[in-house]
Amino acid sequence: MTQEAVGRDTSRGASDAERVTSRLRQAIVAGEFAPKQRLVETDLIEMFDASRGAVRAALATLAVEGLVERVRNRGARVRAVDLDEALEIVEVRAALESLCAARAAERVDEGGVARLRAIGEVMRAAVDAGDGEAYAQANRDLHQEVMDISGAKVAPDVVKRLRAQNVRYRIRLAMQPHRPTTSLPEHLEIVEAVCAKDPERAAEAMRAHLNSVYEATRDYFAKKG
Amino acid sequence: MTQEAVGRDTSRGASDAERVTSRLRQAIVAGEFAPKQRLVETDLIEMFDASRGAVRAALATLAVEGLVERVRNRGARVRAVDLDEALEIVEVRAALESLCAARAAERVDEGGVARLRAIGEVMRAAVDAGDGEAYAQANRDLHQEVMDISGAKVAPDVVKRLRAQNVRYRIRLAMQPHRPTTSLPEHLEIVEAVCAKDPERAAEAMRAHLNSVYEATRDYFAKKG
């Protein structure tokens, strides 16, 4: 274990490799590295104060997760997701999250209803206040809460990985000022449908919402890239 | 590069790590390792005649893919998928493969129609001949062909990974002698629906088929494990 690195990190018992993996993943998802940007092992060693083994393990992990692209003897770089793939990801999310929404409507209890309604209120307030950051956070919370309530493991795992890949499009889409005007009612309908314990309606609400995300993404990025 | 290992492998330009990953994955999916069986690095080094680095990289990759389970300082073992998770996987497959079936119905061309119909004939013949192995292979071919025709990348990738995790249940389910009696018509309906270029019907056929797989899996493994 490197002595200097001790206590540098939030997660306690994590090994060096796990620590680097987690922080590099976070950095990529947060957009701190541009797509196609090279990830030179030496730089990462310095940046995270870790050994090469740890850095290489992290790159291998993130390559399987689809965040990093590796070419033999030519190194690693941040994978660039093109528009077509981003749209496919939204389609897959629609299929899986609508499934989870239906399950959530079947299983939701009082606590879940309270948490969902609370998120809905936060969203309303964020839109009123024009606070895009708060709205974006509540958006993540809502999708996560629905999947938590569903009790499923497989679908949420897949969705989580896919969402990470799509971060570039999500960030820039959320920039649009009037986007909440469309998405707020959709989100509230998801909340209401799940709280009403109506699986069909919940699945349809989720599908409709992600269909709207699909169209917004497609139109906004149509020519740019 | 180890000298003795040269030419031992099918894939030409693969590095040691890639070679070990691919062969270990294949071994696990083929059922050559029992679930929960320990994968000691030293043993794998000898088994595949590779360095520890290569073996460790392979274990890391397969851990992310969900085939291997790693515990810090306690090594790796083959991950055991329980029945609940196996059923979730079938549900997710239903959602994604029905999506792909619809896309396939929209995009299929003459060549695709020919290949699908050919697979259908192979299935019929296999059932007539009571050749379970041939039927299982045609089953894989059909699902793969539909996803190929769909032109999608994301959903098929996810499905492929999930199918690998479920191999234990698939293998044992296929053992049932009268299983093709149920599944053959379902498969043929998928073929016909896609060839008829009817997306709705294709999605519904795929959904119905995987629902049948779901029930068969649930009932067959209900008490056993």
Added chain:
DNA sequence: GTGAACAACATTGTTTACAATAATGCACAC
């Protein structure tokens, strides 16, 4: 001035040795 061969550099892939950790078995006290 342009192209090709070559040499120097940067970067990754591989191997070996070393350190740390958890599991195991044994001895000893009670």
Added chain:
DNA sequence: GTGTGCATTATTGTAAACAATGTTGTTCAC
């Protein structure tokens, strides 16, 4: 006889040196 503590062993985690590969810049011939 049972349980606790310690020593041993098996196994993984980490680090550093070495080899191979790809890239870039330079020189020389034409």
